[in-house]
Amino acid sequence: MTALVIAALAAKGTSTIGGMYHLARGYGRLLLPNLAALGGDITTDAEACP
Template identity: 60%
Template sequence: MYGPAPLTAAHLVGEDIRAVAALVIAALAAEGTSTVHGLYHLQRGYSSLLSQLTALGAELGVDRY
């Protein structure tokens, strides 16, 4: 095997705004379906991030923030 290990799906918890934004982006790059908890942190500064990612073609299932 050469290069970095591929990202795989996981259940993730973000404790602050930057962590949650990074986890969402990493989850999109991973193979499989990931669950990210703590999305309410995005309301503090990246409130439009999820809608922008959806507009770009990301498949997001968001129940609530």
């Protein structure tokens, strides 16, 4: 999952990743503000999370 996030940050355009709850559960220190600091414009869809 982390590799998908890194690839999405490196890609041009918009990337959509499903199942982000796996990332939040397994990588507590990899928070959205930290990913945004790497250059991502990140939004989440609370309705899509189980």
